[in-house]
Amino acid sequence: MKSVVRLFVFALVLLGGCARQIVLPGESVCPPLYDATALLTLREDDSSQRLILRTQVSDTGIVFVALDTLGAPLFTLQRAGDGADWQADVSKLYRGPAAGELIAAYSWWQRRAELTPECAAAAQLDLREDSEAIVLSHANRTWWRWHKAAPGQFEYADVLVRVNETRKEISE
Numbered sequence: 001m002k003s004v005v006r007l008f009v010f011a012l013v014l015l016g017g018c019a020r021q022i023v024l025p026g027e028s029v030c031p032p033l034y035d036a037t038a039l040l041t042l043r044e045d046d047s048s049q050r051l052i053l054r055t056q057v058s059d060t061g062i063v064f065v066a067l068d069t070l071g072a073p074l075f076t077l078q079r080a081g082d083g084a085d086w087q088a089d090v091s092k093l094y095r096g097p098a099a100g101e102l103i104a105a106y107s108w109w110q111r112r113a114e115l116t117p118e119c120a121a122a123a124q125l126d127l128r129e130d131s132e133a134i135v136l137s138h139a140n141r142t143w144w145r146w147h148k149a150a151p152g153q154f155e156y157a158d159v160l161v162r163v164n165e166t167r168k169e170i171s172e
Contacts, residue, residue, distance in 0.1 A: 024079075024086070024107055025122035031114035033057055033107055038165035039069075040106070042096050044158055049096050053106065064103050068093070075099040097159050105144055105156035108136060109163060112146050112154075 027033075035057055042049045051074055052067045061080040068074055074094040079086050090099050104123075111119070112134060120127035125136045125143065136144040144156040153162045 024104055025119055029122045030116075030119035031111045033062060033110050034167060036110070036165050036167050038106070038163050040102075041162040042102070043160040043162075044097060051096070055106075055110070064106075066094070066099070066102075077103050097157065101157065102159075102161075105154060105159075105161065106163075108144050108156075109146060109154045109161075 033055060036055045038053045038055075040051050040053050042051070050069050052069065052071075054063075054065045054067075056063045056065075061078060061084065063076065063078040065076050066074040072093060073091055074096075075088065075090040077086055077088045077099060086100065088099060096102065108115070115127055115129070115134060117127045120136055123136075125138055128135045128137065132148055134146045134148075135142055144154065146154045152164065153160065155161070
């Protein structure tokens with residue numbers, strides 16, 4: 001029994017070590033993120049999910065809040081300043097892709113018009129751009145892709161995300 005427990009713990013450590021850490025570079029090397037509200041449609045395999053994502057940027061940090069289409073909270077991701085750690089709170093109701101990866105992918109979509117190789121390198125990614133697409137890769141594997149012919153969507157990992165975004169401020 002002890003060997004089974006040790007094997008299980010070893011497998012968890014090994015899997016945890018293989019996971020790609022999500023890095024969202026700060027505004028010192030990348031274009032700034034902006035306040036927005038977006039309806040995201042996530043398609044992964046044969047399933048789809050819709051969520052409302054609110055991005056709020058202030059002098060004290062940045063907060064991403066995701067709600068289902070009925071308004072139930074799904075997750076919150078926030079950082080208090082450029083160098084601070086990200087704090088995540090994910091609801092048990094959320095059944096989509098990893099919240100941190102989704103936010104990282106969405107943040108690249110927000111920055112798509114002004115991406116630079118220096119910005120991508122700050123997140124340990126390589127940037128490749130041609131007349132049709134922008135691609136971010138890690139260790140020679142494509143991680144994120146945006147096709148210029150379909151500006152309202154992007155792909156990352158095995159997820160297709162359609163974005164309907166507005167930059168208008170929400171009235172309090």
